[in-house]
Amino acid sequence: MDDLSRRLLQRLVRRIPAQALKTTLGKWDRLTAAQRQSVDFTQPKWTITETLLAIFEENEWTMKHVTELEMIHIIDNPNQGMWYAFQLMDPEDDAKSVELTQFKEQFKAHLSELVRHVSVKIKKHTDEAVWIRIAWGDSFSRPNHMKPTYVVHHLQTPYVFVTSLTSKQKPLLSQALILSTRHQGIKDANLSGRKLAAIRDLLMKQYQQVFPTKYPGTLTEKNQTVSNPRIEREQAELGENRFQMACEAFGDGMLPQLQSAIYKLETKFRDHTNKTMTEREELPFKCVVKFSSTNLLESLRECAASGIASTPVTPLLSSIPLKGRNYFVITDNGLGPSSQTNQPQN
Template sequence: MGLHPFYSAKEMDEIVAEFIKRTILKIPMTEMMTTLKAWDFLSENQLQSINFRKRKESLVHDLVLLCEEKNASVSDAALLDIIYTQFHRHQKVWDVFQMTKEPGEDIDLFDMKQFKTSFKKILQRALKNVSVTFRDAEENAVWIRIAWGTQYKKPNQYKPTYVVYYSQTPYAFISSSRLRSSIPLLGQALTIASKYHRIVKMDFRSRYLDSLKAIVFKQYNQTFESHNATTPLQERSFGLDINMDSRIIHENRIEKDRVQRVTQEIFGDYPQPRLEFAQYKLETKFKSDLNGGILAERKEPLRCLVKFSSPNLLEALKFLAPAGYSKSEEKRREQKEI
C-alpha cells in the first residue's frame, strides 16, 4: 500500500505506529506471545530480546520500536488486527449472508488468489480510499478486513468491517457495522469475486461465529454433541421431573413422554449452537366467520416481523415444549381433529 497523498512518510510512520500500539494494547498479556508468533512479523530473536515481564505500557513501547525498525506498513498492522479479532471473534456480532447462482448454472472452479484480486479491485474501483487485508484460515476460509474511507478521507482503521468467507460455499459471515452504506458495495464485491449472482442477508445473527457456521453448514451434531449416545432416552432430562409422583394420571405421563420424545427428535440432547438473534417474517390473510369488519374485508395479507433474542436462543426454544409454553404441529392437528 503506497503513501496516502495527504501524508508525508514521517506522518505515515506515526499513523502506523499508533495503529500497532492500539492493537497490541488490546491483547491480553496471557495471549501476547501466541498472538505475536501468529503474526509472524517479528523474528524469534526479536521476540526473545523483549522482556515480557515489564509493565504492559513499557512492553508495548518496545514492541512498537521493533516494528518501526522493520518499517511496518498499514497492511502489517491490519494483519495483526485480524489475528487479534480471530482470537476474540465473540466480541463482534456476526450476520450471515447467503449467495445464489442462476437456476441451472454450473458451479465454477474456485481460485482463492483470483478471488482476492477480484474482490480488492472491485472495492478500490468503487471507492478511492479503502484498504483490504486478507488472512487465510482453516477449512478453506479467508478472513477479510476492510477499512473504509471516502473519496476525500483516508480509511478509518479503527472501524473496519470483517468478513469470513468459506470458499466453495455460498455463505459469508460479516461483522455488524454502523457503516450500513458499505454493505451493498461489499455484497457486490463478494458475489462478483466468488462468481455468484445474488446475495441476501439471512434472518439470524450471533456473537458466536462458530455456532453460526455450525448452523448453516449443519454441523451441530458433530461440533456440539457432547452427550453419551448410549444413554437411554428415558434417563435424559429435558427439564421434566423424571421421578414423577405415581399418582399422576396415565394420560399426563403419556403426554410428557410424547413431548420429551418430540423435543429429543428435533433438538437432540446435546448443547445447541449459540444463537442470540433471529427474526421471522409472517404473511397471512385474516379469516373470520363473522360478517363485516375491517380486517375481514382486507384484500392485502397481514405482514409482520417477529424478532427473538436470548443469550442462547436455541436452548431457550428447546425447553418451550417441555415447560408447557408451546405445542408441536402434531399436537395441534390432534386437537383440531377433536
C-alpha cells in the first residue's frame, strides 16, 4: 500500500462518523467476519484508522480499493459539496440506445485520449444513476486522488450533475460526455445547490406540479373589519385562490430543497439631470440579489399563499421551477429574467 493510498484512507476514516463508517464497510463487503470484528467502532478514530490500515496492508489492497470505499460513502452522502447541473444538447439518432457497458468503455477511452494520466471509476447506483469518479492528472503528474471530480448522469436523459470541477477540467469532461452519450453539445443549466436530490428533482420535474385551472386574474383584497358569514366566505375564497396560484407557481406537496436563487441585474445609469453619468459608455451597472432559505421554493410558496407576496407570482420567482434554474441575469430588454452561464469553480 503506497503512501498516497494510506493518506486517502486516513482522510476518509477521519471524515466519516464511526457508525456511518461501519455501515460503509458493510456495504463494501470486502472484510471477512474476523476482520469486521477486529474493528472496534467505539474506539477513537486514530485507533480505528490504524486497525483498517493494518487490514489493508495484510490484504495488499491498493488505491483501487480505497476509492471503492470512498465512492460508497459519497453516493450515500452526496450533500457535502456544491453540485452544478449541465444539459446535453442535440442528441444523435442512436443516443437513446447507449447502455451502461458501452457508456463506460467509451467514456474512459475518450477521456484517456484527452488526458494522459487520469483515473476513472464508474458505478451504477440503485436509482439507475451512473456515478463517475475522476482523479485528474496531466502529461507529467499522476492522478490526484485527493481532489477527485464526481459526476452523476442518468442514461437516456440529457442531464449531468458535477461537483469539484475546475475550469481547466471542464472542457475535457464535456467532450468525453458528449462523445460517449452521442450528443452534439453540452451547456450549463444555470442550476446549482448543495443538495443533489433537490437540483435533480427540480431539473427533471420529479415533484408534484400543479397546473393552472382557474383564478387567472390578479387577486384584489379589501381590509374588512366587520365580521359576517359572507365576508368570511369571501376571505376564505381569496385564501384558496392565493394557495392555488402559489401551488401553480411552485408545486404542491414536498418540494425540492433548493437553498438559494441568484439574480444578477445589468442596467445603465438613468438620470437626465446627471449628464456625466448618463452619457458614460462604459460597462453597465451591476448588482446581485440572492434569496436563501433551507427550502427556498417552500418559503416562496408560503409567502404567496399567505398574502405576504402578491399573486399571481412574478415571473422572476416562478421561473425557478418553470425553467429549472436558480441563476438569472436581468437586463434592460424588458423580457424578464434571462440565463447566463454560471461557471463552477472550486
